[in-house]
Amino acid sequence: MGSSSCEGAVVIDGKAIANSIHQEIAQEVSYLWNNYGRVPGLAVVIVGDRKDSQTYVRMKRKACTEVGMKSISVDLPGDASEETILDHVMELNADPEVHGILVQLPLPKHVNEERILNAISIEKDVDGFHPLNIGKLCMKGREPLFVPCTPKGCIELLLRMEIPIKGKRAVVVGRSNIVGLPVAMLLNKYDATVSIVHSSTTDCKSLVKEADIVIAAAGQAEMVKGDWIKPGAAVIDVGTNYVKDPTKKSGQRLVGDVDFTEAKKVAGWITPVPGGVGPMTIAMLLKNTLEGAKRAFSQPEDSNA
Ligand SMILES: NC(=O)C1=CN([C@@H]2O[C@H](COP(=O)(O)OP(=O)(O)OC[C@H]3O[C@@H](n4cnc5c(N)ncnc54)[C@H](OP(=O)(O)O)[C@@H]3O)[C@@H](O)[C@H]2O)C=CC1
Numbered sequence: 001m002g003s004s005s006c007e008g009a010v011v012i013d014g015k016a017i018a019n020s021i022h023q024e025i026a027q028e029v030s031y032l033w034n035n036y037g038r039v040p041g042l043a044v045v046i047v048g049d050r051k052d053s054q055t056y057v058r059m060k061r062k063a064c065t066e067v068g069m070k071s072i073s074v075d076l077p078g079d080a081s082e083e084t085i086l087d088h089v090m091e092l093n094a095d096p097e098v099h100g101i102l103v104q105l106p107l108p109k110h111v112n113e114e115r116i117l118n119a120i121s122i123e124k125d126v127d128g129f130h131p132l133n134i135g136k137l138c139m140k141g142r143e144p145l146f147v148p149c150t151p152k153g154c155i156e157l158l159l160r161m162e163i164p165i166k167g168k169r170a171v172v173v174g175r176s177n178i179v180g181l182p183v184a185m186l187l188n189k190y191d192a193t194v195s196i197v198h199s200s201t202t203d204c205k206s207l208v209k210e211a212d213i214v215i216a217a218a219g220q221a222e223m224v225k226g227d228w229i230k231p232g233a234a235v236i237d238v239g240t241n242y243v244k245d246p247t248k249k250s251g252q253r254l255v256g257d258v259d260f261t262e263a264k265k266v267a268g269w270i271t272p273v274p275g276g277v278g279p280m281t282i283a284m285l286l287k288n289t290l291e292g293a294k295r296a297f298s299q300p301e302d303s304n305a
């Protein structure tokens with residue numbers, strides 16, 4: 001399950017793997033309902049009307065409802081003040097029916113993103129973006145309460161496909177706080193030897209070529225070419241780039257950071273875009289929310305039983 005292959009690499013079916021995770025989660029949610037009379041709750045906050053953000057938020061809320069969790073929606077106008085957003089976060093922090101809080105990024109320019117993310121209770125930080133959770137992710141022997149969803153989804157794909165990590169060379173393309181950096185830290189925890197390349201790296205190609213595991217998260221359409229890939233490598237493509245395509249009704253097409261057609265001929269495993277990492281990000285968000293709820297339900301002082 002979760003893959004197909006005719007020529008070249010095994011194509012990792014992230015959508016199918018995410019669906020089976022959704023089923024596992026739905027079972028646990030119904031167990032919680034039967035035993036505690038409560039379900040996990042996920043609050044998704046969106047500020048403004050960016051089309052891509054609205055699409056992603058809609059997908060998250062739908063997935064949440066489908067597994068039987070409670071979805072709490074906070075929709076604020078693009079000109080909402082920082083104080084207004086903070087007030088909503090505080091209210092969600094105090095709400096016993098909320099176990100996860102996600103503030104969709106990017107926030108409008110006038111809002112200090114760091115200030116908002118710092119305000120989310122670490123017990124409800126299902127994105128894993130709070131500096132305390134990130135800090136623990138980077139430290140040996142420390143366990144964050146939540147691991148960021150996209151990086152966790154990348155690792156989950158490797159684990160479920162039984163792709164070895166320990167002792168392997170991994171190269172991460174990109175070093176953002178939400179993808180590149182945390183995925184590199186996670187691969188390090190799983191005992192890969194990790195390099196990070198970025199926009200000032202002089203020869204990305206030759207470094208990527210040495211990797212047994214490539215994580216592409218640069219936000220550059222089809223930047224990683226077939227001849228960058230070591231034969232047999234695992235290629236995980238995080239990129240979601242919209243490129244113009246006059247043959248499509250919408251006038252655009254979604255592509256990854258990897259030239260899929262070329263790389264598939266060389267790689268051992270590869271994720272498609274769409275249908276690879278994207279669905280796993282949502283599955284991990286639900287998993288984090290479930291974990292947060294289970295921690296809350298097992299606390300005696302949480303008296304909302
Ligand atoms: N599928 C999913 O669930 C998700 C997908 N994404 C997608 O992943 C991609 C990355 O997202 P995000 O991390 O937020 O992006 P950012 O723009 O925040 O970071 C991009 C990173 O890539 C590096 N970079 C940019 N150009 C190059 C280049 N030519 N060569 C090498 N490195 C380069 C940048 O380097 P520097 O630091 O020097 O600027 C930066 O570290 C995007 O396409 C995004 O849409 C993001 C989140 C979730």
Ligand SMILES: Nc1nc(=O)c2c([nH]1)NC[C@@H]1CN(c3ccc(C(=O)N[C@@H](CCC(=O)O)C(=O)O)cc3)C=[N+]21
Pocket residue numbers: 055056059102103104105106127149150240254273274275276277278279281282
């Ligand atoms: N606080 C916060 N947390 C995030 O996790 C977060 C965020 N902000 N801002 C934006 C990025 C992006 N992101 C994606 C999630 C799912 C898909 C996804 O499911 N994509 C589908 C395709 C969707 C389509 O067709 O457009 C796929 O790849 O198959 C993509 C991207 C989460 N992000």
Ligand SMILES: [Mg+2]
Pocket residue numbers: 176
């Ligand atoms: Mg970004």
